[in-house]
Amino acid sequence: MANRQKQRGQSRPQEAAPGQEKAAGYQLKERLNDDLLGKLKQMEREIKEARQREAELEKERLRREREERERSKSFAELLEEYDQKGIGKYS
DSSP: OHHHHHHHHHHHHHHHHHHHHHHHHHHHHHHHHHHHHHHHHHHHHHHHHHHHHHHHHHHHHHHHHHHHHHHTOOHHHHHHHHHHTTOSTTO
C-alpha cells in the first residue's frame, strides 16, 4: 500500500504539469493564430496591390492601343468618323 500511495502521490504532480502545458499550449495556439492571421492579412494586402497594379497596366495598355489605332487611321477614315460625329461643316 505504501508503494501505491507513493505512486499516486507522484502521479498528481504530473497531472498538474499537463494542465500547465495546456495553458501554455493555448497561449502558443493563440500566438500562432495571431501570427497566421497577420500573415494572411499581409498576403491579402499584397494580392490586392498586385491586382491594382495589373488593372492599371491593363488600362495603360488599352490607352496605348487606342492611340495607336488613332495614329494609324487613314485620312478617309478620319473624315468619315468626323462626319459621323456630326461635327462636319455641312451637317
